[in-house]
Every structure is written in C-alpha cells, then in structure tokens.
Amino acid sequence: MTHTSAVAVKATDLIKTYGTGDAAVRPLKRLSLEIPAARFTAVMGPSGSGKSTLMHVLAGLDAPDGGSVIVGDVELTGLDDRRLTRVRRERIGFIFQAYNLVPSMTAEENILLPSRLRRTSVDRSFVGVVVERLGLTGRLHHRPFELSGGQQQRVAVARALVSRPDVIFADEPTGNLDQAAGAEVLDLLRAAVDEFGQTVIMVTHDAGAAARADRTVLLADGRLVDTLEAPTAEQLAAAMIEVGR
Template identity: 60%
Template sequence: MNSTASASASVRETTTPAARVVDAAKVYGSGDTEVRALDGVSVDFRAGRFTAIMGPSGSGKSTLMHCAAGLDPLTSGAAYIGDTELSSLDDRRLTLLRRDRVGFVFQAFNLLPTLTVAENITLPMDLAGARGDAEWIDALVDVVGLGDRLHHRPAELSGGQQQRVAVARAFASRPDVVFADEPTGNLDSRSGEEVLGLLGRAVRQMDRTVVMVTHDPVAAAHADEVVFLADGRLVDRMPAPTADRVLDRMKAFDAAGGLRRAVRS
C-alpha cells in the first residue's frame, strides 16, 4: 500500500462511524406475545467500509438495519447517522435525513415503470428539487454499466439491470451510508454477483459506505466485515470474510439453536 492509500485508510479508521446503534432494543407486542427482536445491541458501521449483517432466521438482522436507517424507531437505546441521534429528530427532519444522507436498496427493485433509467436514478433529487452533481451521476452510471440503457424503461431491462439502476439511485445523492436489504434476493447467481461487485466497487473506488443484510455466505464474502446476530444480540464479528468461514459460522448457529430448542422442550 502506498503512503497516500495508507493515509486515506488511516483517516477512515478514525472518523465517526457512518451509522451505529447503542444498547438498541426493539420489542414487539407485550406480555405473553412480547418479542424482543433486538436485545441490547451496540454496533458501529465504519465509514468507507462494506459491512454485511448475518444471522439465523428471526435473529433480528432486518430489524437492526431498519432501526439503524431510521425506518423504524427503537424501543430503547439510540441510533445514529454520523453524529445525529435519530430519536432527537421530529418526523420532518427524520424524513429529510433519510432523503439526503441515507440510501436504500431492497430486494424489490422499486423502480417507476413510466420513467427512464436516467429519470429513476435521479428521482429522489428531482422530488426534493435538488440539482444533482452531473459529474458524480456520470461516474455512477459508468460504475454500474448502464450508459447504453439510460433512455430505456424498467420493463426493457433484465432483473439484474433493474437492480443496478436501484443501486445507482441509492448512491446518486452521495449519502453517508447505503443500506441494502437482501439486494440479490430476486436475482439469479450471475446477476447477483454483478450487483454485489458493483456495491464493492462503490465502496472501494468511490469511498462509499454500505451495510447489507443477507442470508447468503457467498454474498457476505464480498463485504469487508460480517457482523452476526442471534436471538436479537450481537454475537460475533468477522473481518475479511470468506464464504466458507461464514458458512461454518452459520452452521454453528444452527447447531446451537437446535440445542436451545431441545433444552426448552
């Protein structure tokens, strides 16, 4: 690594996390029907990094993402985007924060069928009456490989191409962090690899931050780090993950979960 790259990496490591939660709890229901989806989770998502969230079904991984992104309020604890504590914001300011500082990619592409690719990419800024950075948008279009599809509509694109449009839209306003919830869930393996690759390039070539929920060890291996949840709690972190190491960790969770179920019964 050259000195410039080393300095850049050092700056990233010491800056405020792009997003974090502290003692996060999320409770649904009450009494006999109470479910603690998050149970005292504290985790930071570092700027300039690609982090995957994994765990067994019902572990709280999607709940963690939704609360960290300000889509769902915590029952207790705190969630931050940069230095901004989300519960301190009224509805209007929270909406503005999500619009200006947070990007989203979901399993469903959520493109407007009557708009072109170019119009879908810039839609959030157009709705806000904001002028996008043309040079940045051009760079994004180049990264996602859609330069020859800008005037097409979603119905004229493959599923993988539609998700690439959704990824470009998520990054278009240069948000502090992009949250991706199972972004390859509706794609075949080849298209999924393409989408994961461009998420990685956005982080490493464009200095973006991505937090991705996934159940797929192969997808998680594209990340710089994996955080693992079980029963609503943070139980492990794995830097430099590989698909095999992640799969082994998930198998251990399955075995432990089976043991807990047997004890309870």
Template identity: 75%
Template sequence: MTTTTTGSRALTAPAVRAVALEKSYGDGDAAVRPLRGLSIDFDAGRFTAVMGPSGSGKSTLMHVLAGLDAPDAGQAFIGRREITGLPEKQLTRIRRDHIGFIFQAYNLVPSMTAEENILLPGRLGGARADRGLFREITGRLGLSARLGHRPFELSGGQQQRVAVARALVSRPDVIFADEPTGNLDQATGAEVLGLLRAAVDEYDQTVIMVTHDVQAASLADRAVLLADGALAGDLQAPDAGRLAAAMLEVTR
C-alpha cells in the same frame, strides 16, 4: 465527518452507531423481540455484512439504523447525529441527504423512466447530478441502453440495477443494502457487489449489507452475526469458509 486529533492519530466517529436498541412486535405469547439491547458501531469507509438466521433481527436493525422504523428503546446515530426521536421532516432530510437504500423491493416509481428514478432523490433535495458519475455507474450496471424505459419494461434484474444506481449516484455517506442480490442471477449479483465494493474503495462511502450469502459477505471488510436480536459474532476480513462455520455455530 467530524474528527479530532490525538497525537498523530485521527479519531473519527462511527458512520453508524446503535446503542442498546430494543424492538418488539406484538403482545403476550405472540410477541417477537427482533432487537434485544443491541449495541454496535459501523466504521466509516468500510463495507460491513450483517448475517444471521431468519428472525435474528437483521432487517429490523437495518430499518432502525436507517430511520425507517423507530426502536422501543435505545439510540441510533448517523455520524454524530442521533436520529431516534427526530420529527419525520428532519428524518426525511437526513435520509435524503446522507443515506442510500437498496432493498429487495425495488421501490421504483412506475410512471418514471429508469433515468428519472435514478435521479429522483437528488432532484427532491434540489441537488444537481454529477453526470460523469451517473454515466459511470449506469454503464457499469449495463443500464445505458435502458435509461428511457419504465419499470414495467424492465426485467427484475434490471429494476434492481436501477435501484442500485439510484442509491449510489447521489454519493450518500451510508448505503444500506438489504439482500441486494437476492433477486438477481449470479452475473448481475456479482456486478452489484462489485459496485458496492467500489463505493467503499473508490468513493470512501460506508456500506452496510444484510445478506444470507457467505460468498457475498466474503467481499466485505467485516461481518457481524446476529442471533435472537443480539450480537453473536464479529469477523474481520471474513472468508467464505470462516463465515459458513460461524453461521453454522450461530444456528445451532
């Protein structure tokens, strides 16, 4: 990450930035506008939760910021690099080299083992895996004995843990997590959240997580609330009680 220095303070570009993002689907009375001129910065090396009622634009924002969807207007940046309008080949390279994804749909390759799925993004980019980090992450996720199994031989929770390991093991700058604990039991969900927290605290990565769970969001450094495609709240060091009250206010 590029920095400049003013006095004794280093000024660092946001890890992810949205500027006046607009997005709509459909036409006429059936049109939906999940993003309405939304601008927001996500600081590097922090864990941010994104919350809001259904239809507030959370997942659309995530997809646009990760380069998986294009906005109708506005700009999205990864670090200092604007990704809106880039050719697909350049977008693919940025996603492969700088971004990790954890979504409710596991997106595992059925014919590959768990280990092969975890290592796939790095191999596509020609990078050599850090085997020590691989063993640490798969061990913490309880996958060590399941690495030779294919997705159909794994439970839903195990498949999600493979998807989490895949996102973490290449040490991306930014990890986007869309409801990463939605299909998990409480214990496994806690393990996944603990690893996301460790990605920030131990590996200096940036995590942006969409969630409806105030307990999960309370582990973040910051929680932003969306409503009708716009920013509706911004809480630093959130706790579950404050988040629940803020969500109640937003949904009224």
C-alpha cells in the same frame, strides 16, 4: 485503500418489540454496534435473528423502543417525521430486495429521484461515471417493466449511489437475482466503497455475498454475537452453523 477510523453509524442498546404479552416478539435486545465509515459491512444471522429489523432501525425506516442510533453526527432517535425524512434523503441510500422503482418513470428519472426530492443540483459527471460503471448507458430511457431483474437492481444501486449518501443500506440485494446478476451487484457495492469511498451495510443470508465485504457482524436472537474481519465464505458458513445451534 486506507481505512478511516471514523464511525458512520453507531447504535447503542437498541430494543425493539412487536406485539404484547405472550405474543410479543423481540427482534432487538439491547443490541449495540458501530459501523466504520468507508467500509463494506455485511450483517448475517439465522432467520429471526433481527437482521432486517436492525437494518430498518439503523436507516431510520423504523423507530426503536429503546436505545439510540447516530448516523454521522446526527442522532435519529427522537427526530420528528419531517426532520427524519430530511436526514434519510440527505444522508441515507437504500437498496431494497424488491427494487422499489417508480413504474411510470424511466431508469434515468428513477436514478435522479432522490436528488430531485432533495432539490439539490445533480453532479452530471458523477452520474455518468456511475451509469457507465453499471452498464446502464443504453437503458436510461427504459421504464422498469422494459428491464430485466438484474437491470432493475442496477438502477436501484445507481439511485443509491448518485446522491452520495453517507451510508448505503442494502437489504438482501442479490436475493431476487441469478448468480451472474447477483455477482454484478456485489461488484458494484464493492466499487462504491473502493472507488467512491462510500459506506455500505448489507443484510444477507448468503455466505458467498458476505465474503465480499470487509467485515461481517453476526446476529443471533436479537443480539450481536461476533464480528469477523475479512472472513471467507467457508468461515462464514461455519460461523452461521455455530450461531444457529
């Protein structure tokens, strides 16, 4: 696949502080980065490095105390709640570690929920491709409690894919899964980029998972410390040891 030079997400001088005084925690300290479009970017760093905070700020789920975030051509910083909600619905997909499926809805209803909330027509042929690719054809009428963890995560992945957002954020998407189910989810995120041309940003602590990405950005103490292009799991493990010192 030919990589574009377009930027999907741009963050500039992000600052985030929780608490005050001696108890203050600063997970983001003037952090700047650019995420290229139509590529798979992993985010790694030691515990407390700011990974999850960065993910939530980039996705518009949390507001920075300083700096700016631009998704596509829209600056999130300063938007009121109504406009921010609209941007999240129309431009952003999010895959949570805990799946966040609606218990009373079937798998199909969960998958189609973002499109229904946006009141946009559903591309049924594309939904069919995604559902088949995920092996969910026989599970569409099951509710979450009738599905395994791996199946629930596949539903969450399908939900993020079918509305064709500009960017898909995945927060530790393999964290609750066994090795086989985790590999399956990584295959699907890879396919989202390679087959569907989407942009994926994944926070992970797993060097093997990050090695499936095109590039990995390393955080430490709220700052961007390195960007590795197509690293191996061994290179990432060594880099993590280095930034953890």
